[in-house]
Amino acid sequence: MSLRYVTVLGSTGSIGVSTLDVIRRHPDRFKVVALTAAKQIDRLANQCIEFNPAIAVVSNADGAKRLSELLRDKKLKTQVMYGADALVTAVTDSACNTVMAAIVGAAGLVPALAAAKAGKRVLLANKEALVMSGDLFMNAMKLGGGELLPIDSEHNAIFQCLPANFTKSPQSHSEVEELWLTASGGPFRNTPITELVSITPGQACAHPNWVMGRKISVDSATMMNKGLEVIEAFWLFGLPLEKIKVLIHPQSVVHSMVRYRDGSVIAQMGQPDMRTPIAYGLSWPERIDAGVGQLDLTQFAALSFSEPDFERFPCLALAFEAATLGGTAPTVLNAANEIAVEAFLDQGLPYLQIPVVVEHVLNSIASTPAGSIEHILDVDTQARESAHQYIRQISG
Numbered sequence: 372m373s374l375r376y377v378t379v380l381g382s383t384g385s386i387g388v389s390t391l392d393v394i395r396r397h398p399d400r401f402k403v404v405a406l407t408a409a410k411q412i413d414r415l416a417n418q419c420i421e422f423n424p425a426i427a428v429v430s431n432a433d434g435a436k437r438l439s440e441l442l443r444d445k446k447l448k449t450q451v452m453y454g455a456d457a458l459v460t461a462v463t464d465s466a467c468n469t470v471m472a473a474i475v476g477a478a479g480l481v482p483a484l485a486a487a488k489a490g491k492r493v494l495l496a497n498k499e500a501l502v503m504s505g506d507l508f509m510n511a512m513k514l515g516g517g518e519l520l521p522i523d524s525e526h527n528a529i530f531q532c533l534p535a536n537f538t539k540s541p542q543s544h545s546e547v548e549e550l551w552l553t554a555s556g557g558p559f560r561n562t563p564i565t566e567l568v569s570i571t572p573g574q575a576c577a578h579p580n581w582v583m584g585r586k587i588s589v590d591s592a593t594m595m596n597k598g599l600e601v602i603e604a605f606w607l608f609g610l611p612l613e614k615i616k617v618l619i620h621p622q623s624v625v626h627s628m629v630r631y632r633d634g635s636v637i638a639q640m641g642q643p644d645m646r647t648p649i650a651y652g653l654s655w656p657e658r659i660d661a662g663v664g665q666l667d668l669t670q671f672a673a674l675s676f677s678e679p680d681f682e683r684f685p686c687l688a689l690a691f692e693a694a695t696l697g698g699t700a701p702t703v704l705n706a707a708n709e710i711a712v713e714a715f716l717d718q719g720l721p722y723l724q725i726p727v728v729v730e731h732v733l734n735s736i737a738s739t740p741a742g743s744i745e746h747i748l749d750v751d752t753q754a755r756e757s758a759h760q761y762i763r764q765i766s767g
């Protein structure tokens with residue numbers, strides 16, 4: 372067992388807090404060396420007081436000033452920094468060997484890439500890094516020589532169901548017929564389509580099984596989340612898109628499965644608690660206590676599975692379309708979706724307009740090769756502008 376020095380990018384978020392909860396249980400195994408957050412300064416201050424990291428990063432100078440004030444007289448070694456470059460510093464200059472990439476959205480891409488290049492063990496929760504820059508990110512991992520542990524529960528499940536070293540041994544790929552990503556179907560799986568017109572942010576964020584950040588909760592309701600996960604799986608496991616399937620499984624007990632050519636299907640099951648995949652990523656290949664209650668299968672009358680309904684979930688269809696187009700299309704999809712979800716949460720964009728906005732932007736920006744991070748970020752900006760503009764147009 373080697374000591375893991377951990378940087379938690381996005382430590383105040385849902386994944387970040389769960390990560391620190393696992394770490395807290397194992398002071399003999401894990402030391403926190405850097406923590407980062409955008410705006411929740413009070414929470415970050417409390418985390419710094421508990422874990423005494425070498426570096427703490429916030430978004431802007433005001434936040435840094437406030438954090439420094441909160442940490443004054445606490446006798447900590449923590450150096451307070453701010454800005455996007457400081458997120459990279461938290462990865463490269465903190466003496467960490469392990470990085471939890473749990474910033475939400477495109478903002479997490481550059482620091483995650485820095486962790487890949489630097490050969491760290493990367494615990495990847497930020498799916499956008501793969502959706503937007505899968506090719507670059509996987510190459511950076513290869514060149515950096517570090518270990519990539521997927522944290523998204525479905526991908527972590529598949530990782531557990533695949534043979535060791537699967538991604539490094541292409542000859543074993545022919546043994547796998549399909550990856551089955553399970554999806555709960557979200558809160559509106561059975562809501563009559565006519566009632567979706569008046570869905571509020573509160574309803575969309577009330578996920579039946581998982582407690583998550585607001586953005587990903589809406590993505591679960593529209594199933595855009597599963598669409599992004601299909602693209603994420605494509606890059607992580609190196610299998611053709613046709614081998615990646617989505618299954619609706621409302622109980623969220625089976626977190627995903629692998630179907631092999633000999634007829635075997637291997638599934639990973641557990642409570643819907645992100646601390647299980649987080650603990651697995653932190654301690655792999657060992658297993659540690661994650662603080663998660665045991666799964667009691669007798670509590671479930673049945674486990675059910677069905678095909679997704681692409682009419683009910685147009686965002687899922689759009690994600691498959693973007694995945695098939697490749698290049699920068701997934702970046703456009705993701706950016707347009709982020710803006711549409713934000714507009715739904717904060718500006719009253721109707722729920723059913725989310726896929727309309729995404730489709731419009733996806734059709735208006737041609738896909739180009741995702742050859743460099745600069746180009747990807749340019750396209751990301753362009754897609755966001757286009758989404759804003761279209762939302763103004765349809766709301767005006």
Ligand code: NAD
Pocket residue numbers: 380381382383384385386387407408409410411430472473474475476478496497498499522523524581582583584585586587645
């Ligand atoms: P969250 O909104 O709860 O937390 C996001 C974190 O990122 C916070 O610490 C926030 O301060 C930070 N952040 C936000 N914007 C930032 C910016 N511009 N610059 C720097 N930091 C910023 O989100 P979450 O639910 O914890 O999700 C984090 C990531 O993990 C997402 O990519 C999500 O898709 C993925 N994920 C989450 C879950 C889950 O159960 N929550 C499951 C699978 C994957």
Ligand code: MG
Pocket residue numbers: 523524525600
């Ligand atoms: Mg997931």
